[in-house]
Amino acid sequence: MPPLGRAKRAQSEGDPVEKFDVVVVGAGPAGSTTARFAAEAGLSVLLIDSRKEIGWPVQCGELMAKTEEMTRIFPLVENQGELFDVPGEFVSRPIDIIKMVSPSMKEYDIPFSCFSTERRYFDRYQADLAAKAGATVMSDTKMTRLEDSHRVFTTRGDFEGSVIVGADGPFSAVRRSIGVKGPELLYPAMSTTMDGSFSDEVYMYFGNVAPGGYGWIIPKKGGANVGLGADPSLARGVGRYAKEFISRTADKFSTKPKQLVAGGWVPMSGPIGGTAYGNVVLVGDAAGQVMATNGGGIQISMICGRIAGRTIAAHLKKGTELQSYDSEWRRVVGKDLATARKMMRYASISFSRDWLMSAIFRVAGVKGLAKVIKCKSVFTRADWT
Numbered sequence: 441m442p443p444l445g446r447a448k449r450a451q452s453e454g455d456p457v458e459k460f461d462v463v464v465v466g467a468g469p470a471g472s473t474t475a476r477f478a479a480e481a482g483l484s485v486l487l488i489d490s491r492k493e494i495g496w497p498v499q500c501g502e503l504m505a506k507t508e509e510m511t512r513i514f515p516l517v518e519n520q521g522e523l524f525d526v527p528g529e530f531v532s533r534p535i536d537i538i539k540m541v542s543p544s545m546k547e548y549d550i551p552f553s554c555f556s557t558e559r560r561y562f563d564r565y566q567a568d569l570a571a572k573a574g575a576t577v578m579s580d581t582k583m584t585r586l587e588d589s590h591r592v593f594t595t596r597g598d599f600e601g602s603v604i605v606g607a608d609g610p611f612s613a614v615r616r617s618i619g620v621k622g623p624e625l626l627y628p629a630m631s632t633t634m635d636g637s638f639s640d641e642v643y644m645y646f647g648n649v650a651p652g653g654y655g656w657i658i659p660k661k662g663g664a665n666v667g668l669g670a671d672p673s674l675a676r677g678v679g680r681y682a683k684e685f686i687s688r689t690a691d692k693f694s695t696k697p698k699q700l701v702a703g704g705w706v707p708m709s710g711p712i713g714g715t716a717y718g719n720v721v722l723v724g725d726a727a728g729q730v731m732a733t734n735g736g737g738i739q740i741s742m743i744c745g746r747i748a749g750r751t752i753a754a755h756l757k758k759g760t761e762l763q764s765y766d767s768e769w770r771r772v773v774g775k776d777l778a779t780a781r782k783m784m785r786y787a788s789i790s791f792s793r794d795w796l797m798s799a800i801f802r803v804a805g806v807k808g809l810a811k812v813i814k815c816k817s818v819f820t821r822a823d824w825t
Contacts, residue, residue: 456598460486460576461756463592463601465583465614467494470724470741471607472566473523477749479573483756486599487567487575488592490582490608495563499704501631501658502532502562502665503642504738506553513814514743516772523742530565532556532660535642540809542801543647543794550810554642556660566742583608586617589720603752603762604720607745610707612726618717623707623728627653627735628675630682630703631667636695638664645685646801647794655685663698664689669706669735679703706735710781711774716766723748729769731777732784733812740777744769776815783812 460483464475467489475487505513507524514520538550571577581596592599606614610626638659645655645668652671657664666689670678682701690696707728715727723729724741731740747769754760787800801809808818 457591457600458486458597459600460484461601462486462603462605462752463599464488464575464605464607465592466606466608466612466724466726467491467567467570467577467579468563468607468609468724468741469566469738470726470729470745471605472563472570473742473745474605474607474721474723474748474752475570475575475577476566476573477746478752479570479575479749481750481753481757482574483753485570485575486601487570487577488581488583488594489567489577489579492580493560493564494567494577494579495560497702498559498633498665499631499702500559500629500738501656501667501735502557502559502660503535503554503656503658503736504557505736506555509553510739514773514776517743520743523746524739526557526562526565530557530562532558533640535640535659537641538813539641539643540801540813541643541645542798544798546798546801548801548806548809549641550806550813552642552810552813556658556665558660583613586614589618589718602719602756605723605748605752606720606726607723607741608726610705610725610728612722614720615722615726618720620714620717620722621712622726623709623712625672625707625709626705627669627672627708628678628703629653629667629669629706629735630678630701631656631665632686632697632701633660633663633665634686634690634693634695635663635698636693638693646797649685650681651792652788657689663695664693666690666697667701706730706737708732708735708784711770711777714766715769716763719762721748721752721762721765729773729777731815732781733787733815734780740773743773747772779817780815783815783818787812 462485464471464487479485538552540548606612643657650668653669655668711728715722730737751765
């Protein structure tokens with residue numbers, strides 16, 4: 441696929457390496473948002489992605505919180521509508537209730553304003569926004585190595601960037617190239633989509649259906665996204681659990697999967713220790729920027745991507761320390777992500793015993809479970825929403 445945008449800084453005569461202010465590796469929501477805001481600030485930006493089609497295959501549940509819900513969860517993040525008020529065609533189905541189902545099959549209705557999206561097109565839309573801001577976007581372009589933290593070797597040529605952004609997922613090649621350790625816990629997850637008539641609620645099933653994690657049914661227009669994530673120790677067996685859950689769901693709703701089951705890995709150990717090293721910045725799954733209590737990372741990565749893009753611009757134009765990216769995203773969402781990780785550690789104690797998990801659900805009730813979903817502590821009354 442040809443580039444969607446155009447480089448603002450021309451290649452030097454006789455220089456075989458095309459130069460940019462910023463080279464972003466990975467065109468998921470994290471990378472595209474970083475590229476968009478860096479380009480809007482007037483920087484020359486290259487955004488590359490190894491997939492032939494950005495956004496495909498889909499490897500997540502495709503659920504996003506509405507802007508007003510995100511504002512309640514992360515009140516320190518300004519102007520969230522700029523990030524999350526997307527055109528209607530990317531909203532597959534509005535949702536107001538998440539049903540958390542205990543191992544004993546008792547349902548707890550958690551009020552939560554959210555919507556399912558079409559990640560295949562949502563991700564492309566985010567890359568288009570970056571292109572419209574002036575970034576050059578190249579798919580089917582895999583980074584093979586990073587040299588001297590500036591020169592990016594790819595399957596479609598070599599490029600240099602004053603700043604390099606690793607937004608290339610939990611196994612980030614950029615992060616590995618600079619010798620930085622990644623997230624400690626990576627949970628295997630698998631999902632598919634189904635046609636059929638599903639209710640307006642999200643279902644989250646806990647217990648032996650998905651040991652150490654949960655199974656989900658997320659309604660979409662004309663169907664649903666169905667899948668599960670499980671404990672890392674079950675990585676080799678997660679496919680069996682996923683297929684069983686998907687098969688049971690298909691039988692219940694008299695339908696069948698309409699696409700192959702896609703797998704991926706979700707960082708669940710919280711953010712890594714540092715996300716800015718020299719002239720390299722890490723964003724999204726590459727930085728472990730995921731809500732550990734529910735595995736949600738789309739919108740967190742976009743919040744951090746906007747901060748990264750703006751900080752990179754301030755760094756190259758005004759000499760602002762690149763390290764301020766790390767301190768700023770931690771200021772606005774770091775506490776909540778740390779709380780989510782703490783709640784995840786406490787919850788993991790009950791994952792091995794269905795009776796204990798069912799008992800904890802009963803004690804926590806709707807209010808307590810809602811706090812966990814929203815990255816709040818169940819132990820501090822002031823955090824209750």
